[in-house]
Amino acid sequence: MMKFKTPKKGRIRRELEKRAPRIVETGRKTLILQGMKTSGLLNSVLTEIYHLKKESSVRYTRKNDNVRPFESGGETSLEFFSQKTDCSTFVFGSHSKKRPDNLIIGRMYDHHIYDLVEVGVENFKSMESFVYDKKLAPKMGSKPFIAFIGEGFESVEELKHLKEVLLELFRGEVVENLNLAGVDRAYVCTALSSNRVVFTHCALRLKKSGTIVPRMELVEVGPSMDLVLRRHRLPNDGLRKEAMKTAADKPKKKEKNVGRDVIQGKIGKVYIPDQQLGDMNLPNKAKGVKRERREAKMNKQANGHAPKKQKGGSN
Amino acid sequence: MEEARTMQVDLGNLMAFDSGHHFPSLPSSREELIEKCLEKGTELVQAVADALFNLPSTEDVDGPIVKLPPPTTKLPREKHLPKPKPPTKWELFAKAKGIKNRKKDKVVYDEQTGTWKRRYGYDRVNDDRDVPILEAKATDEVGSDPFAERRAEKKKRVEKQNKNRMQNLKQVVKAHALPSHIQLAATALPITGTQAAPKKVSKDELGNVAGLAATATASGGKFDKKLPGEKKPKHEQKHRKFLPVAEGKGQGSKEKEQTDRVLNKLLAKNSHEILNVDKAVSMYKVKKEKKRSKQKRDDSSNSSKLKPQKKVQKKPFKKGSAKKGSEKKGKSK
Numbered sequence: 001m002m003k004f005k006t007p008k009k010g011r012i013r014r015e016l017e018k019r020a021p022r023i024v025e026t027g028r029k030t031l032i033l034q035g036m037k038t039s040g041l042l043n044s045v046l047t048e049i050y051h052l053k054k055e056s057s058v059r060y061t062r063k064n065d066n067v068r069p070f071e072s073g074g075e076t077s078l079e080f081f082s083q084k085t086d087c088s089t090f091v092f093g094s095h096s097k098k099r100p101d102n103l104i105i106g107r108m109y110d111h112h113i114y115d116l117v118e119v120g121v122e123n124f125k126s127m128e129s130f131v132y133d134k135k136l137a138p139k140m141g142s143k144p145f146i147a148f149i150g151e152g153f154e155s156v157e158e159l160k161h162l163k164e165v166l167l168e169l170f171r172g173e174v175v176e177n178l179n180l181a182g183v184d185r186a187y188v189c190t191a192l193s194s195n196r197v198v199f200t201h202c203a204l205r206l207k208k209s210g211t212i213v214p215r216m217e218l219v220e221v222g223p224s225m226d227l228v229l230r231r232h233r234l235p236n237d238g239l240r241k242e243a244m245k246t247a248a249d250k251p252k253k254k255e256k257n258v259g260r261d262v263i264q265g266k267i268g269k270v271y272i273p274d275q276q277l278g279d280m281n282l283p284n285k286a287k288g289v290k291r292e293r294r295e296a297k298m299n300k301q302a303n304g305h306a307p308k309k310q311k312g313g314s315n
Numbered sequence: 316m317e318e319a320r321t322m323q324v325d326l327g328n329l330m331a332f333d334s335g336h337h338f339p340s341l342p343s344s345r346e347e348l349i350e351k352c353l354e355k356g357t358e359l360v361q362a363v364a365d366a367l368f369n370l371p372s373t374e375d376v377d378g379p380i381v382k383l384p385p386p387t388t389k390l391p392r393e394k395h396l397p398k399p400k401p402p403t404k405w406e407l408f409a410k411a412k413g414i415k416n417r418k419k420d421k422v423v424y425d426e427q428t429g430t431w432k433r434r435y436g437y438d439r440v441n442d443d444r445d446v447p448i449l450e451a452k453a454t455d456e457v458g459s460d461p462f463a464e465r466r467a468e469k470k471k472r473v474e475k476q477n478k479n480r481m482q483n484l485k486q487v488v489k490a491h492a493l494p495s496h497i498q499l500a501a502t503a504l505p506i507t508g509t510q511a512a513p514k515k516v517s518k519d520e521l522g523n524v525a526g527l528a529a530t531a532t533a534s535g536g537k538f539d540k541k542l543p544g545e546k547k548p549k550h551e552q553k554h555r556k557f558l559p560v561a562e563g564k565g566q567g568s569k570e571k572e573q574t575d576r577v578l579n580k581l582l583a584k585n586s587h588e589i590l591n592v593d594k595a596v597s598m599y600k601v602k603k604e605k606k607r608s609k610q611k612r613d614d615s616s617n618s619s620k621l622k623p624q625k626k627v628q629k630k631p632f633k634k635g636s637a638k639k640g641s642e643k644k645g646k647s648k
Contacts, residue, residue, distance in 0.1 A: 005499075016496040213368040
């Protein structure tokens with residue numbers, strides 16, 4: 001037998017409503033986890049990615065033995081985790097002889113794997129190894145600038161894919177209003193060859209330039225690493241088409257009572273319903289007035305004019 | 316100029332991409348490489364900042380706030396678009412009848428207490444618990460409790476509403492538009508190893524089974540009286556059909572067509588045995604070759620085309636060739 005279950009408490013209900021599909025999406029949460037074996041380097045890569053996106057990510061620190069995103073059957077527990085944490089991107093680290101320091105970045109659609117990119121991490125430099133003025137340190141959750149350099153990001157299909165995934169991973173929340181005083185970080189990704197990308201994280205130093213636009217200066221704050229492309233899997237066309245749908249694709253509803261004129265521009269018609277004055281409340285009956293004052297007023301009127309029936313409740 | 320053409324700026328994501336840039340020579344040391352990357356990165360970030368800081372801004376306590384344009388880079392959705400909820404039965408009915416929702420006041424005047432009370436919920440108007448006296452009606456039966464009746468009625472109404480809600484929700488499930496806070500959950504999970512919960516058998520299925528059971532008699536159920544609701548047993552096998560043997564038009568020609576088709580199929584299957592082109596060609600060539608060699612021989616011996624002579628000549632020739640072979644063998648030894 002089946003039944004419909006609704007949460008008993010409002011907090012849970014609100015939390016579940018937050019997870020509902022929305023017309024305009026503002027950003028993805030990221031799940032960061034690892035396989036059965038990791039290296040020290042990979043552990044620090046994963047923690048630092050977690051630090052970079054702390055406001056919108058979940059870190060799993062236990063070993064996961066049945067997560068193999070590229071293999072069939074290896075994605076079930078990953079999809080379950082995604083459902084549980086409401087994360088739709090994941091960063092999965094694993095270390096093996098064949099693929100040392102392996103990082104799989106993937107996206108989900110409706111809690112099912114959408115696409116995958118596998119990169120190897122080389123020349124990793126952690127945040128701690130950089131020396132800089134700590135006043136410059138980027139604040140948590142600030143909107144980053146992202147720069148992609150190199151023709152490889154356009155010509156090589158794998159890199160093009162990686163660019164999209166990196167953009168999705170690091171762009172932060174999609175916002176409408178941005179505080180200009182809050183921009184303080186930038187990611188720089190450079191394609192060196194057809195399979196190697198240099199990734200660095202920089203702080204921004206805004207310098208006066210005499211105009212409205214300040215002069216930007218990048219100060220490397222780390223982490224910085226080389227990403228060497230390994231495997232990648234693109235979504236199939238049907239899934240891609242499904243996932244690329246936006247609310248804007250739908251035909252717009254016809255706007256009623258709004259016309260256009262060459263001379264006057266936008267013209268709107270306003271219909272005013274019949275004002276039923278007979279049904280309207282008299283001002284002295286208004287509920288907002290204090291009772292004593294209201295009663296005094298009514299008494300005054302009663303003395304002058306015909307006596308009025310008083311409301312029950314005074315007894 | 317050239318760089319400006321290859322540079323793309325997506326202000327919604329604060330992203331800049333230079334597709335035209337490539338390093339003239341990759342620097343050997345890591346520091347130099349990073350330095351060069353940062354140099355180029357600064358350029359790109361500056362380009363984004365140029366566009367960003369020139370947007371119209373409103374002053375706030377925390378700093379100037381700009382309105383970002385929507386991102387231009389198309390990225391896939393995280394979840395599917397929210398699906399529209401199918402209308403409930405009441406909504407369908409109201410639409411058909413042209414009934415429109417009217418706003419009702421939240422508070423209603425309660426005549427019993429003479430105060431304004433809520434329409435629904437706690438301390439509501441006309442609450443069963445607050446009604447001390449009910450006026451007797453002419454239809455009231457002696458011995459019945461009007462308060463209990465009222466309560467039972469209310470309970471019935473609630474149950475009915477619940478049933479309607481369930482039915483509507485089932486439609487919502489079918490349309491895959493269940494709100495996220497409502498979950499469809501199993502009330503009792505089947506324990507592994509046991510049989511699944513017995514399915515409710517439909518009337519149709521029961522009828523079929525009854526019909527099948529009735530055939531278990533000596534006559535195959537032919538002379539048994541049918542019970543009400545009992546159906547004929549389902550015919551499980553194929554109904555065989557035979558085509559008319561006599562030739563004619565339409566149905567009559569079907570038989571011939573059928574046999575023709577079978578024959579054609581058979582012939583098509585074995586057609587390669589009837590005419591093997593390769594074999595035929597090679598045979599033709601061999602014959603031609605033989606003919607030519609024969610002609611040559613005739614020319615060399617100058618003999619006439621008498622048959623017996625030929626036969627005579629052939630024998631020694633063969634023997635000679637055999638001898639030659641043996642001689643060769645000896646030589647090689």
